[in-house]
Each structure stands twice: as structure tokens, then as C-alpha cells.
Amino acid sequence: MDQVIRILQALVDVAADSGWLVAAISTVQVIQMMYQARWTSDSSLLTLPHVDVYHLPCFRAGSKKIDCLPELMATVGSSHDRLFTMMKDDFDPNQIEQAYQVLRQLPVLHVNLTVKGWWANKEREQEVTLQHNPEESLLKRQWLKVHADQEYVLRVSLARLNRMKASESRAHTPHFSKPKDEGWFLVLGEVDSRQLLGLKRVAVVRNKSTASVVFCTPPTPRRAIYTLYVLSDTYLGLDQQYDVCLDIMPSCVEAQGNTEGDS
Numbered sequence: 001m002d003q004v005i006r007i008l009q010a011l012v013d014v015a016a017d018s019g020w021l022v023a024a025i026s027t028v029q030v031i032q033m034m035y036q037a038r039w040t041s042d043s044s045l046l047t048l049p050h051v052d053v054y055h056l057p058c059f060r061a062g063s064k065k066i067d068c069l070p071e072l073m074a075t076v077g078s079s080h081d082r083l084f085t086m087m088k089d090d091f092d093p094n095q096i097e098q099a100y101q102v103l104r105q106l107p108v109l110h111v112n113l114t115v116k117g118w119w120a121n122k123e124r125e126q127e128v129t130l131q132h133n134p135e136e137s138l139l140k141r142q143w144l145k146v147h148a149d150q151e152y153v154l155r156v157s158l159a160r161l162n163r164m165k166a167s168e169s170r171a172h173t174p175h176f177s178k179p180k181d182e183g184w185f186l187v188l189g190e191v192d193s194r195q196l197l198g199l200k201r202v203a204v205v206r207n208k209s210t211a212s213v214v215f216c217t218p219p220t221p222r223r224a225i226y227t228l229y230v231l232s233d234t235y236l237g238l239d240q241q242y243d244v245c246l247d248i249m250p251s252c253v254e255a256q257g258n259t260e261g262d263s
Contacts, residue, residue: 005034012185016199021189024196028185028231035234037175044069044237047106047172048099050091058090069106069237076103102172106238107182108161109205111230113242115144116212117152120252127155132242143247149219150251153212154198154228154244156186160205169204171234183233188213188244190226197226201233221248 008031015024029040038046043056047069059066061075076082080100087096113130131142146152171182181204188198198213218224226244 005031008034012199016187016196019196021187021191021194021196024187024189024199025229025231028187028233029236031233032231032236035171035173035176035180036236038236040236042236043067044235045072047235047237048102049172049174050095050099055087055090058086060086069103069235073103073106073108076100078104104162105164105168105172106162106235107205107232109230109240110159110161111240111242112157112159113228113244114155114157115146115152115244116155117146117150119145119147130242130244134243141243141245143223143245145247145249146217148217148221148248148251150217151214152217153214154188156200156211156213156228156230158184158202158205158209158211158230160207164206169206173234180234182235185229185231185233186211186213187229187231188215188226189229190224192225217246217248219251221250223247 008027011027012024012031015021015027033039036047043053045051045056045059045066045068046053057065059072061071066072066075080097083100083103084093084096087099091099111132113132114127115130116125116127118125128144130144133141169181171180173180183204184202186198186200186202187196189196197215200211200213202209202211213228215226224246226246228242228244230240230242232238
């Protein structure tokens with residue numbers, strides 16, 4: 001089993017080097033399936049101990065059905081009683097306590113994004129914070145002006161909202177042969193062209209962590225939407241994605257020169 005994971009991780013590297021976005025994401029999903037011994041089509045609620053498919057109807061918030069782990073985590077929060085109320089008819093108190101302990105240790109990440117680089121008529125390198133509101137239409141979103149054929153750095157700040165102790169870094173992988181620490185893949189790509197632009201691995205996030213993904217803008221001016229995928233290397237159903245909307249201006253020799261001088 002260990003060799004299979006190593007082979008899959010090598011396939012992720014090959015996909016990244018080749019710029020294959022779909023292949024990279026699909027391979028990470030296979031890694032998740034290997035650690036959890038489940039299919040991507042299965043409910044992520046099956047991650048909880050003792051929970052089987054026929055138990056899924058018990059997870060409700062009033063009249064609303066809870067379909068996935070993020071919804072359950074948001075509903076339960078730090079309240080053991082809320083989970084107990086849902087599960088009491090199908091599970092004994094010890095089983096509910098075990099499920100609660102796993103649920104409270106699952107990673108809850110808050111993600112902040114900035115783009116760092118050089119712009120024309122600027123004396124020093126700039127760093128711009130990106131706003132994320134998926135409910136807004138494309139026209140109302142923040143479109144960051146960048147230069148064509150230019151290298152920029154996407155800085156990804158990860159903050160774990162449910163902070164963990166050092167002893168709690170092990171992921172919940174009861175069907176895997178060896179203990180596994182949590183980890184993440186940061187994948188930056190353009191969906192329209194199916195091109196992978198950058199990939200970064202991040203170790204377990206106990207409190208806060210920052211990673212940088214370097215990318216180059218296209219050679220010609222246009223509007224482009226890049227997407228950052230924050231993918232768990234262990235769990236199914238906890239992935240996130242963020243659009244980076246770029247308004248690409250003509251290239252700038254001055255900015256390119258400053259970038260080359262920094263490298």
C-alpha cells in the first residue's frame with residue numbers, strides 16, 4: 001500500500017511538470033480514496049467512525065438534510081449535544097463520543113490570498129490582497145490588473161480555525177496500514193485551458209502556515225480566471241477552491257526587468 005501512495009504522488013509530480021490540471025486533481029482524489037478506503041461518490045459523512053450508508057438520514061438540521069462533512073461541522077460546531085441529538089436513535093453514547101472526537105479534529109481552514117509582484121510605475125514590489133465572494137457575478141468580482149508575460153507569486157495563507165495539539169496531527173485513516181499526518185496540495189490552474197500553472201505541497205497546518213505558488217501570466221492581454229484548489233491529501237470532501245480573476249494588461253519591460261533582478 002505504501003508503494004501505491006508513492007507511485008500516485010510521483011504521478012502528481014509528473015502531471016504538474018507537464019501542466020496537466022485534470023490529471024493532477026484526479027490523482028490527488030485517488031490518494032484521498034486510498035487513505036479513506038472509499039469512492040469520491042460516497043458521502044463524506046462516512047468518514048465518521050461507526051457511520052454507514054443507512055445511517056445518513058439521521059444527520060439533519062431541523063428539516064434540512066445534511067449531506068457532507070463541512071455542513072455537519074458547521075452545524076455541530078463545538079456542541080457535543082447537537083451531534084448527540086442527531087445520532088442518539090442509531091448509536092450508543094460511546095459511539096457518538098468517538099464520532100464527535102473525530103469530527104472536532106477534522107481540519108477547518110480559512111484561506112487568504114495575495115498576489116505579489118512588480119507593476120509599471122512602481123518603485124518597489126507590491127502585494128495585493130484578493131477578495132473572495134463566490135456569490136458575486138463575474139462582472140462585480142475583483143479583477144486584478146497584471147502585466148502579460150510576467151512572473152507573479154500567489155501567496156496562500158492557511159489558518160486552522162480549530163487549532164490542534166501536536167499529539168493530534170494524525171489524520172483519521174482507520175483503514176490505512178500506517179499512521180498518516182494531515183497534509184495539503186495547493187494546485188493553481190486555468191479551467192478553460194485545462195492547464196496546471198503551479199503546485200505546492202503543504203504539511204500539517206496546526207495554527208497558521210503560508211505557502212507561495214509562482215505563476216506566469218499569458219503573453220497576450222486578455223481576461224483570465226485562474227483557480228486555486230486547496231486539496232486535502234487525506235480526506236474526501238474537505239477541498240476548497242478560489243478564483244483568481246486577472247485583467248491582463250500589455251507587458252512592461254520595466255516590470256519584467258525588476259522581476260529578473262529579484263530572481
